[in-house]
Amino acid sequence: MVSALRATRAAGDAATQPPVEPPVEPPVIDLHDVHKVYGQGAAAVHAVRGITLRVNRGDYVAVMGASGSGKSTLMHIVGCLDVPSSGRYLLEGIDIGELDESQLALVRNRKVGFVFQSFNLLPRTTTVQNVELPLAYAGVRRPERRHRALAALELVGLREIADRTPRTLSGGQQQRAAVARAIVTNPSLLLADEPTGNLDSAATRELLAVLDRSHAGGGTIVVVTHEREVAAHARRVVNIRDGRVIGDRVQVPSGSPESPTDEAVD
Amino acid sequence: MSAWEVLRFALGGIVTNRLRSALTTLGILIGVGAVILLVAVGNGSAKQIQANIERLGTNTLTVFSGRFGPQAATGTGLLSQNQDLTVAVARALANRAGAPHVKSVSPEEGGQQTATYEGASHTISQFIGTYPSYFEASNSLISSGTYFTNSDVVHARKVVVIGQTVAEDLFGTADPIGKRITVGGVLFTVVGVLEDKGSSGFEDANDVAVAPLTAVQQSLTGYGALSSIVVQATSSDSVDAAEVEITAILNEELGVTDPTQVPYQILNQSQLLSASTETTRTFTVLLGVVAGLSLLVGGIGITNIMLVAVTERTHEIGIRKAVGAPRGAILGQFLVEATLLSLFGGTLGVAAGVVGSHFTIVGVKPVIAPASIALAFGVSVAIGLFFGSYPASRAASLVPVEALRYE
Numbered sequence: 001m002v003s004a005l006r007a008t009r010a011a012g013d014a015a016t017q018p019p020v021e022p023p024v025e026p027p028v029i030d031l032h033d034v035h036k037v038y039g040q041g042a043a044a045v046h047a048v049r050g051i052t053l054r055v056n057r058g059d060y061v062a063v064m065g066a067s068g069s070g071k072s073t074l075m076h077i078v079g080c081l082d083v084p085s086s087g088r089y090l091l092e093g094i095d096i097g098e099l100d101e102s103q104l105a106l107v108r109n110r111k112v113g114f115v116f117q118s119f120n121l122l123p124r125t126t127t128v129q130n131v132e133l134p135l136a137y138a139g140v141r142r143p144e145r146r147h148r149a150l151a152a153l154e155l156v157g158l159r160e161i162a163d164r165t166p167r168t169l170s171g172g173q174q175q176r177a178a179v180a181r182a183i184v185t186n187p188s189l190l191l192a193d194e195p196t197g198n199l200d201s202a203a204t205r206e207l208l209a210v211l212d213r214s215h216a217g218g219g220t221i222v223v224v225t226h227e228r229e230v231a232a233h234a235r236r237v238v239n240i241r242d243g244r245v246i247g248d249r250v251q252v253p254s255g256s257p258e259s260p261t262d263e264a265v266d
Numbered sequence: 267m268s269a270w271e272v273l274r275f276a277l278g279g280i281v282t283n284r285l286r287s288a289l290t291t292l293g294i295l296i297g298v299g300a301v302i303l304l305v306a307v308g309n310g311s312a313k314q315i316q317a318n319i320e321r322l323g324t325n326t327l328t329v330f331s332g333r334f335g336p337q338a339a340t341g342t343g344l345l346s347q348n349q350d351l352t353v354a355v356a357r358a359l360a361n362r363a364g365a366p367h368v369k370s371v372s373p374e375e376g377g378q379q380t381a382t383y384e385g386a387s388h389t390i391s392q393f394i395g396t397y398p399s400y401f402e403a404s405n406s407l408i409s410s411g412t413y414f415t416n417s418d419v420v421h422a423r424k425v426v427v428i429g430q431t432v433a434e435d436l437f438g439t440a441d442p443i444g445k446r447i448t449v450g451g452v453l454f455t456v457v458g459v460l461e462d463k464g465s466s467g468f469e470d471a472n473d474v475a476v477a478p479l480t481a482v483q484q485s486l487t488g489y490g491a492l493s494s495i496v497v498q499a500t501s502s503d504s505v506d507a508a509e510v511e512i513t514a515i516l517n518e519e520l521g522v523t524d525p526t527q528v529p530y531q532i533l534n535q536s537q538l539l540s541a542s543t544e545t546t547r548t549f550t551v552l553l554g555v556v557a558g559l560s561l562l563v564g565g566i567g568i569t570n571i572m573l574v575a576v577t578e579r580t581h582e583i584g585i586r587k588a589v590g591a592p593r594g595a596i597l598g599q600f601l602v603e604a605t606l607l608s609l610f611g612g613t614l615g616v617a618a619g620v621v622g623s624h625f626t627i628v629g630v631k632p633v634i635a636p637a638s639i640a641l642a643f644g645v646s647v648a649i650g651l652f653f654g655s656y657p658a659s660r661a662a663s664l665v666p667v668e669a670l671r672y673e
Contacts, residue, residue: 109590
């Protein structure tokens with residue numbers, strides 16, 4: 001298992017880095033014995049019970065588990081949307097536990113793109129304005145902001161509906177807009193929490209294609225899912241049960257050109 | 267994230283939530299408008315009552331004859347002749363050296379008299395014989411004709427200045443000037459008609475006739491004691507000083523040995539005024555409290571809307587935080603939103619209050635108190651700011667996942 005991980009990392013590094021530079025670069029995600037407990041005393045719920053996990057640059061990881069397994073909680077911690085009860089979390093070598101509120105906002109803005117199951121777009125606000133939102137908080141000037149937001153929408157194939165509000169879009173379109181919002185700041189890490197949970201199979205295929213493209217462009221992706229079809233696109237599958245990692249394997253992704261079974265899976 | 271961006275987000279928030287924005291504005295508008303208008307009505311009615319009293323003369327003291335105090339009740343002492351108010355006493359009061367704060371002294375003699383003119387008859391409740399200075403002291407202005415003069419007093423000419431009620435009853439619409447009326451069998455020539463003085467309390471201040479003191483004494487009452495002496499102080503501020511001075515003179519002139527048993531009584535108009543001012547102030551305070559309550563209710567309305575909005579918008583705050591909005595940017599947006607709504611509603615409320623107070627309300631002409639504008643505006647803006655920003659600051663402090671749970 002460990003040797004397989006190393007092999008994957010070495011392969012990934014070889015693909016994205018010049019060979020003269022050894023892999024001194026810290027992993028994108030480095031979780032060490034992370035716990036999350038909700039509530040206190042007898043009512044306490046132990047959602048995450050000591051997870052240690054590393055994800056390297058350029059990796060595409062699917063986190064699988066039944067509902068209630070703690071995978072969403074883990075995802076929120078990784079995305080800095082929630083704080084662990086104990087344990088250490090380094091994001092690109094930065095100890096998240098030591099950051100204050102404003103530094104956390106900066107990390108969420110620059111380093112992480114988060115895609116939610118329920119899209120979480122601002123209603124009554126146009127698609128392009130939704131995609132611009134992270135850039136606005138990053139202090140990007142308006143013309144450049146618009147330019148980059150439209151480019152991100154182009155990437156997910158929504159260029160022509162940029163001026164419509166989310167309410168008028170289909171679920172698949174909304175989720176692709178959410179992906180555009182997540183990747184518009186060019187984050188180090190793209191996280192998706194059950195991104196296809198509310199989508200039909202056609203929309204699911206479109207969304208997975210978008211994620212594959214993003215990964216092909218060098219992005220690091222972690223997807224939480226319980227659908228095999230989604231997990232099949234990842235290069236690595238982590239299984240979680242009762243807040244613990246119970247499996248971690250590397251696979252040949254079905255979305256990549258190297259996969260001979262691509263057509264069969266789709 | 268520039269201030270300009272924060273402002274744009276705030277405006278966006280206001281525009282996308284039109285109904286909520288409109289209701290908030292309306293709440294502040296009503297609160298502010300009500301306070302300004304109600305206080306203006308209270309203020310206006312106070313001013314009106316004050317003006318009515320001032321029309322009767324505020325810087326005057328009236329000295330009445332009569333024994334007041336324990337001795338009067340036991341009935342042991344009779345008024346001796348030298349304790350009556352006489353013209354001589356009035357002259358003593360007019361002595362500049364002893365009473366520097368006294369401007370004029372008008373002896374007054376009279377009572378109810380029946381006057382007739384060509385078959386018309388009217389009972390004048392106050393037929394007064396006095397000096398010309400009485401007109402100024404009692405704030406009696408002439409509307410037509412002239413006052414009588416000192417010369418009329420010296421020569422005891424039978425001329426009279428009549429009030430509006432008397433003129434209407436005896437002459438109807440005809441011009442009374444130069445007409446001769448019969449009072450107690452004696453003919454008096456009408457030389458002037460007084461202006462409408464309005465009625466204060468139970469008395470009709472227009473049911474009056476004023477004639478030279480000498481003429482009245484000669485033909486009607488005889489040269490006995492005066493019924494009263496009207497003393498005018500140099501200004502309304504010196505009324506109390508004048509009262510002290512004339513008390514001393516009266517005590518000396520009338521041989522008073524015990525200051526608790528004096529054969530006269532002094533009525534101070536400014537005391538009457540301050541008593542009524544006190545009353546109207548109470549009235550204004552009462553209205554102010556009612557208005558304050560309406561502002562409070564308006565404030566609770568604003569609070570309620572803002573709280574609902576924040577619960578509704580906590581989810582939005584969660585989304586904004588998840589994409590990396592700093593706490594300051596979120597707070598700034600909500601604070602600016604609340605400020606704009608409060609200022610807008612407050613300004614409209616001030617406008618409504620000011621416009622509304624141009625109309626006469628239940629017979630009262632409202633007079634705006636500038637302090638009420640500042641107070642109402644300040645309080646409403648403070649409420650808007652506090653309840654607009656406090657719940658938002660709580661929401662902004664939440665972990666993004668917590669905020670996102672609100673739907």
